[in-house]
Amino acid sequence: MTVNKQQSTGGPIRWGIIGCGDVTEVKSGPAFNRVPGSSLLAVMRRDPDKLADYARRHGVPKTYASAEQLIQAPEIDAVYIATPPGSHREYALQVARANKHCCIEKPMALNHRECEDILAAFDASAGELFVAYYRRSLPRFLKIKQWLEAGRIGSVRHVSWRFTRPPSPRDLSAEYDWHTDPAVSGGGHFIDLACHGLDLFIYLLGDITSAQGVAANQQGLYPAEDAVAACWMFESGTTGSGFWNFGASARSDEAIIDGSTGSIRFSIFGDSPFVLETAAGTEVSTIEHPENIQYFHIENMVRHLNGELEHPSPGRQAHKATWVMDRILRGYQAERRDNEARPQQAEMRTETSTGQSAR
Structure with missing residues (x-):
């Protein structure tokens, strides 16, 4: 099922970041506030001290202790998933169910099967899906x-x-x-x-x-x-x-x-x-x-959500x-x-031959 995607209502796109680590310090994070029509409203990180430090240094007004809280926050329009790939699928599916827009750090997921799960979820969501392949916008x-x-x-x-x-x-x-x-x-x-x-x-x-x-x-x-x-x-x-x-x-x-x-x-x-x-x-x-290498990528997301162009990624x-x-x-x-399975198989054969695991 494909649903009609939401477009901006005219105000700034209010972003929340899940996982405000190194990739968001210069490459992306500051650009969410520098791009016209975009605002970095909230960040989430599991380490409370690092979370508070990031929010203070980057002037982010809201912090959340869990990804779910940030995703469900009514004031958040779009979520940037900046965590390692192993968590991309889980968080992206939550964002899709919340009908929020989403940008996932590259690579999109652990494997192509997980990518297909994410694509299917956003086909049924009112949110738009982007991935941070920002070279398409440089x-x-x-x-x-x-x-x-x-x-x-x-x-x-x-x-x-x-x-x-x-x-x-x-x-x-x-x-x-x-x-x-x-x-x-x-x-x-x-x-x-x-x-x-x-x-x-x-x-x-x-x-x-x-x-x-x-x-x-x-x-x-x-x-x-x-x-x-x-x-x-x-x-x-x-x-x-x-x-x-x-x-x-x-x-x-x-x-x-x-x-x-x-x-x-x-x-x-x-x-x-x-x-x-x-x-x-x-x-x-x-x-x-540019100083913030994702600047044009983020600018294109905002313009896409405002109906001005089609984002290249x-x-x-x-x-x-x-x-x-x-x-x-x-x-x-x-x-x-x-190779990982062979030692386990050999151990099982040894145990069976000695009667230890034969049932």
Whole structure:
């Protein structure tokens, strides 16, 4: 069932944030008050001291001890879920039942099956669903999209992305990090970071119809994969490939879109110059990121809710990157589940053979 979606009544969109952690300090949180027609009214975090500190520093008037209280608060129009992916489905379903608008941090959920549950819930809700793939709203990537649509490199043949970095101090320590706990994040740093680029490629080049990959845990520093290689196919016939390694000697981040008459070279995460190369010569453009990198994403949500435009990153688009990552990691995750099951199966066979568990 699809219901008519609510639009703004003319006042500011009043936001509440669930999980006001690091991602909301600069990237997103302040922009909810800086964007015209938007107001950050409330925040929720389980740690009461950190909650109070965040509200004080960011000038947020209301705090809530539980996500349910914030979601049900009548003064809240829209909820930004900024928690780890393991809780996205649970909170999103609550927001949908409350008929509130919702923005979910990326990736949308632990896996594509959970994404489908969220999409179904918002199909039956009066609330709109967005996901924080903010690169679809950043001017530097809109410039690349303009180049592609203008045919500056002819027909697109292939896109490739290489991302490497050394292990972080946190990776090397014994300190717990939810980013590398598959039960909470869905995987490792690949899930956290690759989703941005894959979603951007879908935005620039169209839907991906098939994908496959290999992965490994080369360093043994944490439970998740730290090396991934993949290839995929777009609906148009354009091919794609990627390589991500989180135990390399140096950081690199370069994407290349190759066409029949030229190429575009750029960074997914940095704001270094991006380069268009054709037979006519080389064109270099520099468009820096805004201070709050989600500013234009939030502005577009507000304008969408006011009926001014269609947001480029609705839930119906955002789930596609998760589908691709599921396909890339499918073999690795199946093998990991098998390896985890083997010791248990061996133990059961041993107990049975000695009569300890035979019933």
